[in-house]
Structure formats: C-alpha cells, structure tokens
Amino acid sequence: MTVPLRQVLGLAVPALGVLAAEPLYLLVDTAVVGHLGAVPLGALSVGAIVLAQISQLNFLSYGTTARTARLHGAGRRADAVAEGVQATWLAVAIGVVLIGVGQLVARPVAEVLAGQGEVADAAVGWLRVALFGAPFVLVTMAGNGWLRGVQDTRRPLRYVLAGNGISAVLCPVLVYPLGWGLEGSAVANVAAQVISATLFVRALRAERVSLAPKPSVMRAQLTLGRDLLVRGVAFQACFVSATTVAAHHSTAAVGAHQIVLQLWTFLALVLDSLAIAAQSLVGAALGADDDDRARGLARQVTRYGLVFGIGLGVVFALLAGMLPRVFTSDASVLGEIPHAWWFFVALQPIAGVVFALDGVLLGAGDAAFLRTATILAAVTGFLPFVWLSFAFDWGLAGIWTGLSLFMVVRLGSVLLRTRSGRWAVLGAVRV
Template sequence: MTSCSRCRTLLADEPVTAWRIAALALPALGVLAAEPIYLLFDLAVVGRLGALSLAGLAIGGLVLALVSSQLTFLSYGTTARSARFFGVGDREAAVGEGVQATWLAVGLGLVVVVAVQALAVPVLDVISGGGPIADAALPWLRVAILGAPAIMISMAGNGWLRGVQDTVRPLRYVLVGFGISAVLCPSLVYGWLGLPQLGLTGSAVANVIGQWIAALLFCRALLSEQVGVRLQPAVLRAQLVMGRDLALRTLAFQACFVSAGAVAARFGAAAVAAHQVVLQLWNFLALVLDSLAIAAQSLVGAALGAGRLGHAKSVAWRVTLFSTAAAAVFAIVFAAGSAVLPGLFTSDPAVLDEIAVPWWFLVGQLTVAGVVFALDGVLLGAGDAKFMRNATLASALIGFLPLIWLSLGYGWGLVGIWSGLSLFMVLRLAFVGWRTVSGRWLVVGTG
C-alpha cells in the first residue's frame, strides 16, 4: 500500500475518537505552554538582578511579543493549507507548503530584524516613556530580535507538521530549544559554568541560542522529507493572502486587550492588578482550549482535502463537545474556588475586593469560550480566514472596544471592561456558530 493510499484509508476508516483528538491536542498543548512557562523562568532569573532589569525585560519582551504575535499565520495558515494536501494523500505538496512558509519566515524575519534595530530607540521611548527603563531594555531587545527569523521558522515548522498530523516532533524540538535556553539563561546572566556574566543581556543571548536550535531542528525535519526547496511565487502569494486576513484578526485582539489594560489602569492600581490576574488566567485557559482547536484544524483540513464532508462534520461536532465539556469543568472549579483561589495570586485586600468582578465574568464566559475556540479551529482548518477576520473585527468594533471606552467615560470600571469582553465572546459565538451551521465552510479540495 502506498503512503497516499494509507493516508486515504486513515481518513476513511479511522473514527474521530477522543484518543485520536487527544493524541494531537496534548503535544500541541505542550508546545503552546512551553513558551509561557519558560518566560516565567526567565522572569525569575532576571528578577534577582533588581527592579530595573525586570522592567527592561518586560518592556523589551513586550515589543518582541507584539511583533511575533502578528505573524502567527505562519503556523495557523500553513496548517490549514498543508492539511488539505495531506488529506488528499499528497504528502509532498503538504510538506511543500512548509517549505514555502519557511522561506516566507526567513524573509519576514530579516525584515523584522532590520526594522526593529532601526526603530528600537523611539519605540522603547514611546512604550516606557524613556529614561532608565528604556536604557535597560535597549541592549536586551537588540540581541533578542536576532531570534525573530528563528521564531518564525519554528512557527512555519509547527504549521506543516500539524498539517501532516504530527504534533509530537514540534513538542520535542521546542522542548530542546527551551531546555538549552533554561540552562544558558542563569549561566549567562550570573556568569555560572565559566561563562561570561552578561546580566540582562545574557537572558537575550540564551533566548536567541535556544530559538535558533529549535529552528534548525525544524529545518532538518523539512529537509529529511526530501522535497524541492525552490521558491514557488504562486504558493507564497496564496499564503500571504491568508496571512493578511489572520494578521488583521490578530491585530483586532491586540487592540482590544491593550485598550482594556490601559483603561483598567485609569481606575487605580488595585483595579489593574485584579484585571491582570484574571486576564492571565483567561489566557492560560485559552491555551488549553486552543490545543483542541489545533487538533480540529489538522483533522478538518485533512478531511476536506480528501473530500470527506461527513468526516469534517464529525470532527467539528466532537471537538466542540470535548472543548465545551473541558470549559464547563474549568467553570465549575473556578466557581467553587472563588473564595480561595484568588488568594493564591495576591494577598492585597484592595485587589481581592476588585477581583470578584472579573472572576465571575470569567466563570460565566468559559463555556461560551469552549465552543468559540473549538469552532475557530474548525473554520481555520477549513481555510475560512476571510470570514474569521471579518467576524473578529466586527465583534471587536461592535462589542469589546465600545464598552471598554464607555467604561472610561462613565466610570463603569472593571464591570464595563469585562462586560465588553463577554459581549465580544458572545458575538464571536454567534458568528462562528452561524457559519458552522450554514455549512459554507465545507469546501473540498486543495485549492
């Protein structure tokens, strides 16, 4: 039996079981969780250098995160396109999408390096207000941004490997990269193991080395497939079109959450602290649910590529069911622990008083989020990026952003901000729910 016929048999005969979904979702969750866990470790290492170094890391890291988050289409868009070819049994074309995405990652990464090096000083001055914090952040950012092409190569690598339903190798590569960074970070910051003591800059050097090691592992995986590595302008253009839509969608998220933080800060330190604690919990839970959405992306894309509409619908239904059930469990846990769990994050009475408002909004949103994130994965797997862009922009402009800024004008505080986030989620549910039920996403083939 050829590899192509094995692929078709897999899609035709293997049921969409909980085990099959978990086999894709759990390693994907490991990849998603690895970076935030490492960042916490990095903060702990740098934090011992003092408040100024920690502030410099925070500001420099914010710039790097804003840049890299805008280019996540290299992962999500590549998964959608690669999975369709995998579903039709054309592994070479599926991997070929990864080749073109990797070339795109290298090109965009170099542009980002040049742009950030040129604009680092004014950008840091705007964000931090200049002064000692900007001075501390500048050398860290100038070194750390050299890892931007590697970050993007890893995104592309994650994309095509997920497309061929392999989420285990990306986890291994990411763990190797972050593991090496975790050893080098304190060694270079403090001068351990005979290495130079670089202070805050040592953190950036460790990050860059780990990122490039992971990127090289993804490149090795690509080359081991023995496919052509020439540039294909038509494929690059198609990837850029999908990337444009996904980048605009990401920009809408960023505008909302940056605005929410800015407005929360206007209501005092206790309010912004409470907002930040609950928002970090929201982000953590989103990571868990996103791992199921990644499984949906890979399975739906492959099913549609193979022309198996019933299989794609089955994936959509089952992943949504599992995601909603997981979100409901989280909601019950956070509701039951509402009197105890906030105390794990702060002992400040003022913050604890404020935290009750966003906490209960979080509990109320979770089951909605479970459905929304799962259907996001289904539609992204179908390559429905234009609709996802429009739905997210509309939800942000109609729901989230108006309530955020009205909260500032009328003094609604965290109630108004989190009402905006809740309305944002409900509107997204309405959009993606309608789209899924309509069946317009069920477009077969590889085009």
C-alpha cells in the first residue's frame, strides 16, 4: 500500500520547522551578541559549541519515536505516551547531572577551546547560566520523540516556535536596555528552553496516563540510546577531524570548508525531516504487524529521498557561481570553495537515499546496525582519507573525497540491510 505524498509531507514539513528553529534562533542570538564586540561574540561561539554537545543525546527523540511509533501502530496509545513519560524522566535525570558536571568543567573546557584570557572568561560566565537549560532541552527532545511517534509533528512545531519566538524578542531586551550583556543571551536561551519544555510536559499531563517513573522502561530506552550515542560520536570524530585538517591546510581552506559544511548541515536538516516521517510511519506499520506496508514504505521513501536529493543537487549546481559570494567576499576563500562545492552537489542524491533509509531503520529500532554501519564507514572511508589529506596536503579535495567515501559506504550498508528484510521485526515491541 502506498502512503500519499501529502501524508508524508504532513509529517515532514512540521518536523523540518522544528529542526530549523534552533539554528535560526542561534542566528538571531549571534546577531544580537555580535554588536557587543569581538570578545562576547567569541565567547558565545565557544559556549555554544560546548552546549551543542547536548544534541548527542538525541536518542531521547529518535529512540523514543522508534519505541512509541510501534505501540501507536499496535493501537496502544496509552502505552505509547507512557514511553514519552519515561523518556521525560530520563531527560530530567540526565539534565540535572549535566548541570552539576558542566559547572565543574566549564572553565577548563573553555580554556582548552579558547586559551586563557577574556574570551574564555566570558564563555565560562555564559556557560554557567546556559547550562541550567540542559534538563529543559532534553525534555523537549523527549517530547518531540513521543509526539512524532504518535504521528503528531504539528504540536512540537508550535511548542518550539513559542519558546524560541519569545526568547528571540527577550534576548535583545536583556542584552541591551537591561544591560545584562552576554549573560542576558544565556538567560534568554534558558527562557526559551523552559517555555518549550513546559508545553511538552503539559501535553503529557493532558493524556491522563501515569506519570510515575518506571526504571525498567528507562533501562530499555538507554540500551537503544547507547547505540545512537556511539553513532553520534562517530559522526563527531569525522567532522572534527575534517575541520582540523582543513585548518592546518590554510586559513582560506578552513573558511571555504566551513561555508560548504554549513550548507551541507542545512540540507541534512531538510532531508532529515523526510527521515522523521519515515521513522514514524515505518514504526507504526511494524507495530501493526503489517510487514508489506513497512517494506512498501521503505521503497517509497527511498524514491522520495532520491528525487529530493537530485532536486537539491540541481539547485545548488546552478547556484555555484552566486551563493558562495553571499557568505564571503574574500578571494582566497572563494578560490578554495570549488574544491569542495562539486563534491557537495554530487552527494545530494546519495544523501537523500541514505537519510531516508536511516529513518526507515530507526523507525524499526535497528539502531545497533546503524551504529556499526556508521563506525565502519568512518573507519574505512572518512577518517583514513581525511588524515591522508593531512599527511600529503591534499586540501579540501582530499577531505571531501573522504566524506564521499563515508556516504558511499553508508549507502551500500543501508541498501543491503533494507533489501535483506532483517530490520522488519514485527510487533509492538522490538525484541
């Protein structure tokens, strides 16, 4: 059975809004703080990098969606929502630990990244305030997870936009008229996170399910989370290595790499929204014991991912002479960009298929396979070529060849796994 495209887009488009909300808010935050001067801007950059590591705990969203979608597909909505309750408790517990640990390591971490001096001092001040938002960030992840699992991506969009929208207005007021400076930015961040998390908790309470913690369910969620966390670390190792090698090649190379990588990250969000829709729909089909529907969905979203990827590749090929100049007027950086740009363009169809099938396998709860496949792609594709680029000074062409190998190995892995059918384990709970 074919799922109408409008149903897929009905899940994917609001999910894209949620994925894009945080990067857009960070742009507003950066613009506000940027007018305070170079030191606060540098401190915000350092602090934001550290705080962004919380996103590695995205198993609270993706893992929760996988478990919730199966139960929803089996017609067990109360049990599906109960997964959200336990993920929320887990989010609170982890978040409280992060606050304590973060306060202890804020200064040494900031000094490793920025060296001793004004930037590190300011970053520590920002971090020590912003860290109080950690539990609320994680509660929002968990809320996104269970609502996606019950095929509701519209409420998460409203909740996240409410928090970030109010905070975007609050940030310049706190920074300038009230004179709180950089710390005002951190307070606005926390305010956004509190508002969004409160709305997600209210949604849970409205479902009238038990809010009592259940350690056995949380342990099962952590098992799935472990695989997704290891997978995330493999991604980080690749992209940190690539930036490091580009920086050692030349200032122009790292600038060009940053521009193309940020565009890659943005388009990954676009394609990841399709993966979220696939995750929800496939999980529900497996929970309903509908093997044919799950396999049909896998084929269907693969086609959609390929078409979207080809479309994005064509668009950015046509923008090759124009778009880079929006980001920089530096001739040396513009001269380096083509060494990465055409890899970026050519990879879009591959990325479209890979991200779509990632969603299928995540919806099936096949996180252990995805973990192993990602590590394999990193170890055999990306990392060797990136560090060979460092040794032989191959520059951006070498780095992006490594990224291409990484994506090709991932493509082969997910295609073979999908064709094997071993991911399609039926039932409300994957065993």
